[in-house]
Amino acid sequence: MTAAESFDVIGFDADDTLWHSEDSFAKAEATFAEWVSPYAADGVDVKAALTAVERKNLHTFGYGVKAFGLSAVEAAITITEGRVPTSVIAQLVELVRADLTAPVRLLPHVPEVLAAVGRSYRMVLITKGDLIHQTFKVETSGLAHHFEHVEILLEKDPEAYRKVLAGRGIAPARFCMVGNSVRSDILPVMALGGTAVHVPYPLLWELEHVEHDEHFAELASIADLPAWLGL
Numbered sequence: 001m002t003a004a005e006s007f008d009v010i011g012f013d014a015d016d017t018l019w020h021s022e023d024s025f026a027k028a029e030a031t032f033a034e035w036v037s038p039y040a041a042d043g044v045d046v047k048a049a050l051t052a053v054e055r056k057n058l059h060t061f062g063y064g065v066k067a068f069g070l071s072a073v074e075a076a077i078t079i080t081e082g083r084v085p086t087s088v089i090a091q092l093v094e095l096v097r098a099d100l101t102a103p104v105r106l107l108p109h110v111p112e113v114l115a116a117v118g119r120s121y122r123m124v125l126i127t128k129g130d131l132i133h134q135t136f137k138v139e140t141s142g143l144a145h146h147f148e149h150v151e152i153l154l155e156k157d158p159e160a161y162r163k164v165l166a167g168r169g170i171a172p173a174r175f176c177m178v179g180n181s182v183r184s185d186i187l188p189v190m191a192l193g194g195t196a197v198h199v200p201y202p203l204l205w206e207l208e209h210v211e212h213d214e215h216f217a218e219l220a221s222i223a224d225l226p227a228w229l230g231l
């Protein structure tokens with residue numbers, strides 16, 4: 001049986017799989033460090049402190065740019081013991097607004113890969129994070145028409161995937177997920193008995209790092225997906 005006969009539906013992650021995302025967060029973190037460091041005590045690692053605040057807030061604020069912004073404001077105040085000027089807080093809020101309204105930047109080969117895969121498979125988009133921002137990105141990406149369903153989850157864990165697949169009548173064994181995050185796109189789908197293909201992005205958010213000893217397919221580029229599927 002070829003790969004092409006093994007699946008009914010291909011699922012795609014969005015951020016850092018179809019379009020750039022983490023590079024914006026990396027830039028925002030660097031900007032945060034530049035703006036906040038002058039008010040922090042000597043020797044404080046402001047980036048590490050920001051990540052610690054994000055980790056603490058993850059379950060309350062969720063994922064995405066707005067959650068990052070709230071954590072950045074909290075971290076700026078706590079790291080500087082309140083010395084950070086309100087002008088810097090205002091700049092941080094503007095940084096968040098700019099990221100939320102920035103045009104989607106597609107990764108190379110994505111439109112033609114989706115067109116090629118879509119000729120042979122049903123396709124769904126499964127992403128997580130902020131509903132407004134993710135919806136904006138999907139709707140302005142020019143890619144929405146490829147997908148029979150778009151799902152924006154709070155968390156990408158096995159139970160969330162199980163509900164999405166059950167709701168669409170998709171058997172996990174006939175489902176293949178494509179994404180950049182082992183923690184969010186690969187392991188939870190494999191836990192359900194599905195297949196997953198890892199397409200790494202050059203940057204990975206610290207809170208997406210995961211230890212594992214699973215084996216799964218890894219492609220250097222999404223451009224390799226049609227051939228991997230036997231198309």
Ligand SMILES: [Mg+2]
Pocket residue numbers: 013014015016017179180181
């Ligand atoms: Mg992703």
